[in-house]
Amino acid sequence: MPTADELISADTVSNLARLLARAARRPDSPALRARAATLGGLAFSGRVAAVRDAVLADLPEDWPAFEAVLRTALEDPGFAGWMTFPVNEAVGVRGLAAFEPGLALLRDLTPRLTAESAVRPFLRADPARALAVVGGWTGDPDPHVRRLVSEGTRPRLPWAPQLPAFIADPRPAVPLLDALYRDGSEYVRRSVANHLNDISRDHPALAVEIAAKWRTDPAPTTDRVVRHGLRTLVKAGRPDALTLLGHSPDVEVTVTGPVVTTPHVVVGEYLVFDYAVTHTGALPAELVVDYVVQHVKANGARTPKVFKLTTRGMAPGETLTGTKRHSFKPITTRRYHSGEHLVQIQVNGRVRGEAAFTLDAAP
Incomplete structure (x- = not known):
């Protein structure tokens, strides 16, 4: 597994500083330049937070100008990979006040590197409002955007803030999964299965109910999605999950x-x-x-x-x-x-x- 230094290195941050300075039509990105020299000893999460804060310091405070810089940066194919991860997190901070435009920018950023963590502040702040926007992305032609729908709304996404409202009641996000479980991309379907597995940890009966519903209108790939999504329940020996998958607990x-x-x-x-x-x-x-x-x-x-x-x-x-x-x-x-x-x-x-x-x- 890559180290924190390999994912967000000093060179990565220096390149980001040059790119954002060019996009902002200014000579330098001083906060990012300073941060590039002081990453030593920071773990991945610490690097993300530090670079995020430097991006917020270097870019304009008002949302329209902030967004304009990042949309200009998106015109550069070099603005991609791990340098965009803390930028996404910066959008998750500054974009909350704008909300719908903030989410729209994350939709356009996620093909460069997933915005699955950055979308979560919107879902925590106003779940219904965020779902109204995110739900419109299930038909997006880009599989990275469709995956952002299922991955970003996972109740217990690893290495990201949990979504307490969806842990308590995951049903508001279920229609999104219903729209994606037959998706043509394995990348998206795998995320749907992992989301179902998250649900199973807190609401096992609901997870089995969802899986059973998908099996009434399956694609050739649905069995694999269901099996992966119910894997925790199968390991736990839950009878309704095993029976749904054709594994009788009473087998001789x-x-x-x-x-x-x-x-x-x-x-x-x-x-x-x-x-x-x-x-x-x-x-x-x-x-x-x-x-x-x-x-x-x-x-x-x-x-x-x-x-x-x-x-x-x-x-x-x-x-x-x-x-x-x-x-x-x-x-x-x-x-x-x-x-x-x-x-x-x-x-x-x-x-x-x-x-x-x-x-x-x-x-």
Whole structure:
């Protein structure tokens, strides 16, 4: 993954300073020029905020003049890529007072680099007013603009401010998804699926209801959208999501294992286990086979984390076998604790077998 310095580097900001100075017909962009020399030590979000503030300092304070500079900049094909990300954020600050023109400028900026974060201040300030504008973009010929509709309105978009109103009630944005789930661009459909997955985290029944509605009027790509959008519910073993996707929670199977071949694991090493799943029913079945690691927490309780093994159809009497290596390499998003952990095999949302192993998390 690129580093913050690779995404928004001193050279990137210096180039932005020259481009905006030219667009504004002025000799220099002093705030941006100064900022380019002082980015060291800042993480990505800090760089975005610092460059955003420099853009606001260098460009005119009144909206028409501010917009005019950026529209002139858009005539330059070099005004593209990561240099535009903090510019989008500046529009999210100064454009709020203008509102509809601010959103229109973000629509035109997003093909250069997504404005999915910058559109969110408008949605937080006045959801109904913003949706009235954004909803008109679902038929835009540019897939980047159509994706901005679904991605910008996601309730829990990663690395961006959440939308509390849509977390509480996502239904106002659902008509936008209804207009886009059959979109001709995989780029857009993937965003729609991720938006549906966001909804599923807070309103699982509504997410299943939306997916079921889309399945009554599908495109050839709809099944993939629905499966990706309901992935969190499938991992959680939610019966209505599994049933909608054709994975009966009551499927007849026998499971051997997991058979742990590394009963003592040190952080940095691998848990290794074997498993076998046999379909014992009389008719073919669609199986979602996952494994669950029950991690020990600091207080001694356990918390589950589901990982995918396979999704596949199986004939009566067919057996699926495998060996899995699960890494306990240190990662920044999880802290490991020593103790007896569990690994479980889950089929169509139901745990069918488990085994214990000890993890040594000592430094």
